[in-house]
Amino acid sequence: MNPMNKGETMRKILAIALTALLLAGCGKKGKKQVFTGVLEGKSLHVPAMVGGKIESLYVEIGDEVQKGDTLALLDTTDLVLQRDRARAALEALRAERAVLRTQVRLAKSNLGYAQERYERVKRLFEQQAAPQQRLDDAKNQLATVEAAYRSTQQRLRQLDAREKELGAQLKLIDKKLADAWIIAPAAGVVATRYFEEGEAVPPMQPVAELIYLREMEMKIYLPEEMLSQVKVGQPVKVKVDGREEPFPAKIVWISPRAEFTPKTIMTPETRVTLVYAAKLRLANPEGVLKHGMPAEAWLE
Template identity: 40%
Template sequence: MKLNLKISLLALLLPTLLLLASCEKKNNSSFQASAIIEGTAIKVAAQTGGYLLHVNVEEGEEVESGDTLAVVDAEKLGYQLAQIQASLDELNVQHRLATTNLRRAQEDYDYAKTKYERYRDLVEKNAASQQTLDDLKIVHDRATTALESAKQSLQALGSKEKGLAAQGKLLQRQINDAMVKAPISGTITTKFYDAGETIPPNAPVVEIIDLAKMWTKVYVSETYLPHIKIGQTAQVKIDGTSQTLSGTVTWISSKAEFTPKNILTPESRTALVYAVKISIENPDRILKHGMPVSIIL
């Protein structure tokens, strides 16, 4: 009787023990997924359009930040800038003349005002004629008008000077932008134009990818997400070789999303997953943009 009871209890507990063992194995197993390596790709544009004088790089060439990649012909812009500078020089002369005229107008106004006020006091005391005061009033009003006109002329010249200076700065910026420089250090992956071609403004001339620091994304189900932490080390295996690199989890999405169609995992696809970004140092340039790899966490 006791033997039969033990057998019955064992039969009841066996499925539970097998389930616990299965969960423990699953929790201890590592996460593995296929991914595509990506780099920071920048299309470097020529903000100034025109005739392309030089393209100083070729595809596959390494460049440093600040290197001159291409040069657009800016000769016409230089002529326009010289014309603006000549206009500014002329305005400078006019500004000095207007300043002199304003000073004279101010002196004439002060003299006319003083004389008018003096004769006005004399007329009140019956020591001067009203006709003389009326004549001085006319002179005073004319001096006032001339002073206001001199002030407005000087102000107008100042506004023109500011406008021309702004045009000059814009032209100088366009001339500077004719020198297409590398915004980052990296590798030239694509060259869109060659020397001798005419390019429109803001057209990309080359594409640069920083191969020294690569990254990829894997998509993790909510059941495995608690096992992944920021700063966690990831193994990066290059498909078709025995090489393995080390990566670091640098970002975990806080929002669930549907699994992208181009993402394949050994596990069964789940409805919702979380994106995990893994950054990989690539000093020897082993990894390439678009290279398939296997990620193990």
């Protein structure tokens, strides 16, 4: 099992177990119903859009970053060489096209002259003032000039298409060069660095994990009989160890699907208990609350 999935499963089991025990105790004493869970920030895995060797890492675990901050830089030597080669090819193509355009203008002029000469010889031939051979010569010359004109036009169109191709290649290379700078897409705290300087990272693999702590979430599990008393948007109080005052929160999601409590830790009586997951959200502007911190919650 993936360690991250295993940890999530254990937190879920712990939350359900503690919630069931607290509910049982609270029911006997007539006190408020307290739910337990684990606070979690929004986890964001920042990928390397292109692969390559990590040239520099600019953050350490625990650093707080803002949106747009540079986290790492990949080696761009190969990309720079590809860009230089594409630029040189584009310059050579434009020089060749300038020469070819001159040839196209000359071929067009020759074509006009050949057409006029053919029409003139044709009229003379119809008036029996020119022999058949002269007409045939004019016709062959016109065909040759027409073929040369079409050929230069076709070559010019090919160069135009090649220029577009090279332009697209340069845009792609420029994008890869920009993607070599791994930028924080949002503010957060660096929780994990998956690679170190000098290591090769494959394309689309995460380089770092950011945890956004300014807004926290917590998952609790509600017994079936409480669903009619709970709704999305309902205020909730959340308390953590070390803080006397609770934090205001609200329910933002209630699962439409029931699930049984895990069989691994519950008693035979509670194994058939149906619960519904609910998600709480609370502000954490001062960063007091931390990812993975246990907490208690109760409905207002």
